[in-house]
Amino acid sequence: MFYPEPIERLIENLTRLPGIGRKTATRLAFFLLNTKDSYITELSRSLTDVKEKIRLCSVCFNITDSDPCAICRDERRDKSVVCVVEESSHMMVIESSNPGHLRYHVLHGVINPLEGIGPDEIRIKELQDRIVREGIREVIVATNPNIEGNTTAHYIGEILKHLDVTITRIASGIPVGGDIVYIDPLTIKSSMDNRKNL
C-alpha cells in the first residue's frame, strides 16, 4: 500500500488491539487524522495516565488510582462478607447489579494447569490471610462457572475448610429472560440439579 509511514505505523499499532483488524484500524487512523488536535492530545494523555496512575489495591487487589481502593475505603460496606472474583472487570459487573454492600477480593486469574497457572500464581494466599486478619465470615466464590473457575472455587473451598468461614458459590443456570430452547445441555443440567422449592 501507499500510506505515508506515520499512518502505516498508527494502523499497525491499532491492529495490535483486540478485535481490531486492518480495515477497522485504517478507518480509525483516518478518523484520527481528520479529528481535532485536542482529542489526540487528550487520548494520548489518557493512555499514558492509565499506565502511570493505576495500581492494585493492597487490600483487595482491585485496580485503583488510590490505595486502598474506593470500595475498601467505603465504611458502609459489610466487612464480614467478601466476594472472590477472577478479574477487576468481573467485580465491576457484579457491582453494576447492585448486590448490596459487598467487599471483594480479586484473584487476577484462575487455576489453569494447562497454562501453568497454579494456586501460587493467583491471589489465593492473600485471600487466606485476609480472612484471618479481617475476621471475614462468608466468602462468596464468583469465579466463572467453567472448568477453571470451578477448579479454583473447589480449591478455595478446600484450603479455607479449617477456618470458621462460610463458603458459598454463585448459582449457575438459565439466564433471566433466557429461552430454554437456546440453552446448552450442561446449563440445563446445572439448572435442573440446582432446582429450588417454589
Place this chain on the structure above:
Amino acid sequence: MFYPEPIERLIENLTRLPGIGRKTATRLAFFLLNTKDSYITELSRSLTDVKEKIRLCSVCFNITDSDPCAICRDERRDKSVVCVVEESSHMMVIESSNPGHLRYHVLHGVINPLEGIGPDEIRIKELQDRIVREGIREVIVATNPNIEGNTTAHYIGEILKHLDVTITRIASGIPVGGDIVYIDPLTIKSSMDNRKNL
C-alpha cells in the same frame, strides 16, 4: 460504575472513536491496562506523529509526510493521465488494484448542496489549474457512483469541456464475482445501459 478515574477517562475517550461503544472501549481499556508499557508509548507517539507529520501534497492533495508525495515524485508514472478521487483513502483502494502508472487528484469531498458543499469547497479549481499547467490529456473521474459523486463528475465534465482533455468516468455495474440476485435495481439498470459487445 466504579472504575478509577483514569480508566473512566480512557474509556470515554475511546468511545469517541467511530464504531467503538462503551463495551468495546472497556475491553480495549483493560487490554491496554495489562499490556506492555512500550506498546502504550509507541501507540501514543504514533497518534501524535500522525497529526504532526501528515499534511497535504501541494500537487495532488494526497495525504503525505513529504511534499510532493511519493506518487507525485514517482517518475515512472504517466504524467498525462490524472485520476480524480473523493478522498485519499479512495486513492489507496484504486492503487491496490494495480491500475498502472496513474497519477491522482484528491478533491477532499464531493459537491453536496444539502450540506452546503459547493465546487469551491473542494479542490476542483486546483484540478483545472493542474490540467493547464501539467498538460494533462485524460481525466478519469473516480468519484463514487452515487448522487453526490455523479453530480461532482458532471460538474467536472462541464468546467473542463473547453480544455483539450478527454474526460472519462469509471464504470458502474455488478461487482466481479457478484450475484445478480442480490444486486439492487439501479445497479442492474446501470449495468444494462452500459452493456458492451462481446
